[in-house]
Amino acid sequence: MSHHIIQANNLKYTYPDGRQALNGVTFQIQHGESVGIVGANGAGKSTLLMHLVGILFPDEGEISVGEVPVIKKTLPVIRQSVGMVFQDPDDQLFMTTVYDDVAFGPRNYKLPEGEVEKRVKSSLETVGILHLMDRPPYKLSGGEKRAAAIATVLAMKPDILVMDEPSSALDPKSRRRLITLLKRFTHTKIIASHDLDMVLELCERTIILNNGQIITDGTTLDILANEELMEKCGLEMPLGLQGCPVCGAKKAT
Amino acid sequence: MSNMIASLYNIRLLDELAEKRTIIHNIHPLIKVLTTCVYLIVVVSFNKYELSGLLPLVFYPVIIIALADIPIVPLLKRMLVVAPFIIGIGLFNPLFDHSPMVVLPWIQISGGWISFFSILLKGVLTILAALVLIATTGMTRIAAALGMMRVPRVFILQLLLTYRYISVLIEEVGRTVRAYSLRSRGEKGIRFSDWGSLTGQLLIRTLERAQRVYHSMCCRGFAGDYNVGSEKRIQIGDILYFTGWGLYFVVIRYFNIPAAIGSLITGV
Numbered sequence: 001m002s003h004h005i006i007q008a009n010n011l012k013y014t015y016p017d018g019r020q021a022l023n024g025v026t027f028q029i030q031h032g033e034s035v036g037i038v039g040a041n042g043a044g045k046s047t048l049l050m051h052l053v054g055i056l057f058p059d060e061g062e063i064s065v066g067e068v069p070v071i072k073k074t075l076p077v078i079r080q081s082v083g084m085v086f087q088d089p090d091d092q093l094f095m096t097t098v099y100d101d102v103a104f105g106p107r108n109y110k111l112p113e114g115e116v117e118k119r120v121k122s123s124l125e126t127v128g129i130l131h132l133m134d135r136p137p138y139k140l141s142g143g144e145k146r147a148a149a150i151a152t153v154l155a156m157k158p159d160i161l162v163m164d165e166p167s168s169a170l171d172p173k174s175r176r177r178l179i180t181l182l183k184r185f186t187h188t189k190i191i192a193s194h195d196l197d198m199v200l201e202l203c204e205r206t207i208i209l210n211n212g213q214i215i216t217d218g219t220t221l222d223i224l225a226n227e228e229l230m231e232k233c234g235l236e237m238p239l240g241l242q243g244c245p246v247c248g249a250k251k252a253t
Numbered sequence: 254m255s256n257m258i259a260s261l262y263n264i265r266l267l268d269e270l271a272e273k274r275t276i277i278h279n280i281h282p283l284i285k286v287l288t289t290c291v292y293l294i295v296v297v298s299f300n301k302y303e304l305s306g307l308l309p310l311v312f313y314p315v316i317i318i319a320l321a322d323i324p325i326v327p328l329l330k331r332m333l334v335v336a337p338f339i340i341g342i343g344l345f346n347p348l349f350d351h352s353p354m355v356v357l358p359w360i361q362i363s364g365g366w367i368s369f370f371s372i373l374l375k376g377v378l379t380i381l382a383a384l385v386l387i388a389t390t391g392m393t394r395i396a397a398a399l400g401m402m403r404v405p406r407v408f409i410l411q412l413l414l415t416y417r418y419i420s421v422l423i424e425e426v427g428r429t430v431r432a433y434s435l436r437s438r439g440e441k442g443i444r445f446s447d448w449g450s451l452t453g454q455l456l457i458r459t460l461e462r463a464q465r466v467y468h469s470m471c472c473r474g475f476a477g478d479y480n481v482g483s484e485k486r487i488q489i490g491d492i493l494y495f496t497g498w499g500l501y502f503v504v505i506r507y508f509n510i511p512a513a514i515g516s517l518i519t520g521v
Contacts, residue, residue, distance in 0.1 A: 050468075053472050055468045055471070055472070075471075076474065076476075079471070079472050079473070079474060080474065083472070084469075084472050086465065086468075086469050088465070091462070091465040091466050091468075091469050092466075092469045094417055094466055094469075094470070095393070096268045096269075096271070096272065096391060096393065097272060100393070104470070104473055104475075104480075105473035105474055107480035108473060108474035108475055108476065108478070108480055109474050110480075134272070136265065136268065136269060136272075138265065152473065153473075156473060156474070
């Protein structure tokens with residue numbers, strides 16, 4: 001997997017209750033790209049992300065990461081290269097200490113304990129919570145939990161970071177810290193979010209999903225500044241691109 | 254309601270205690286599991302009327318609790334949860350077994366009462382030993398020790414995931430009951446007619462949550478083995494710990510020390 005190109009061809013997926021979540025999704029993401037996936041609730045964002053790590057498999061179409069198809073047989077390879085940060089950090093933190101939680105992935109890949117320790121400490125240092133390593137995860141604040149969840153993924157040294165609503169339930173300061181942190185990462189990033197201002201800051205490319213289909217795929221600024229398109233997809237322009245709430249003056253773009 | 258959330262913290266308390274660093278915590282998990290197993294076997298091997306022989310076995314949990322710096326009150330609270338079951342088991346012994354066992358000038362104690370207290374003591378000792386093991390070792394390290402004992406992987410996994418599922422379940426119960434109580438006009442408890450839908454909801458929600466936790470585990474390379482890192486080797490101190498307690502248990506099993514002391518003092 002030298003280039004880590006993500007290629008999805010005509011993905012279709014219907015949930016067992018009959019709800020069609022993806023209806024012919026096709027895209028290609030190049031190595032090092034930062035892509036925002038936006039869309040109203042139920043547009044299919046989370047379903048799409050789950051296809052990237054093989055939690056769900058498409059009914060039709062195929063998806064590949066670095067020319068390796070995402071199928072049951074290739075999951076260990078895929079999951080080593082694609083790290084997913086879940087929407088709720090509590091789902092991702094289940095051990096008794098932050099250290100053990102971050103070490104969970106590397107230990108599963110049978111790395112020697114010395115290497116595990118190195119990885120855990122460097123991941124925790126990257127997200128700035130090394131001092132919390134002996135704390136139980138459920139005693140952390142929302143922002144710290146999120147940082148820990150990201151560290152658990154970083155310890156796997158993935159090439160691609162997939163995140164589902166990384167800024168949800170964060171206070172403004174924690175959100176800012178997260179954005180600064182993510183800006184530093186050189187990984188390929190795929191971020192599904194309703195936080196359009198964050199998408200605007202972090203992603204040069206945006207894909208809008210609506211009813212399981214890609215409505216548009218292009219430069220973030222072009223898409224998010226298109227008021228008519230955003231309205232059509234049940235979205236709103238990012239606050240940073242809207243006029244001043246006090247004087248009504250339009251922001252110069 | 255507040256009890257629900259409190260019990261969640263209680264469950265996690267054992268995990269937190271297991272992270273302490275004391276002389277007992279530092280003993281190899283396998284040794285602690287084996288010692289506990291021997292202890293349990295010795296406790297249950299006593300005859301139902303051998304109450305006095307059991308007494309010296311109280312020292313094991315007491316000494317461990319003291320050395321491992323474990324607060325006694327939370328452990329006793331957990332014992333209370335199980336107490337009704339133990340009492341339930343022994344309850345009918347005093348009613349059916351009237352044969353006098355201990356005859357003192359002022360009182361006669363029947364065999365039923367002796368066996369009742371023997372069941373009670375056995376229950377208390379075995380549960381205390383198990384709680385002390387969890388509080389000094391932690392569930393994941395106990396699982397690693399079971400792995401070393403060649404216990405089939407599927408059982409270990411079942412044990413660990415059930416243990417994790419309990420906290421997931423209690424969290425969900427806590428949220429559901431809180432939401433319910435806010436809309437139930439100050440009624441106490443949950444109305445009988447709502448039990449069905451509430452438990453149904455709870456089952457679905459906890460299953461979904463457990464599924465998400467499982468997915469996140471799979472995404473990080475989980476393939477059925479719960480790895481807790483390389484455990485340190487068994488050292489001479491560990492072996493001494495095991496042999497020391499082992500010898501003590503065996504001596505107590507074959508010699509009734511309280512009776513011996515009693516006859517020494519009374520000279521009978």
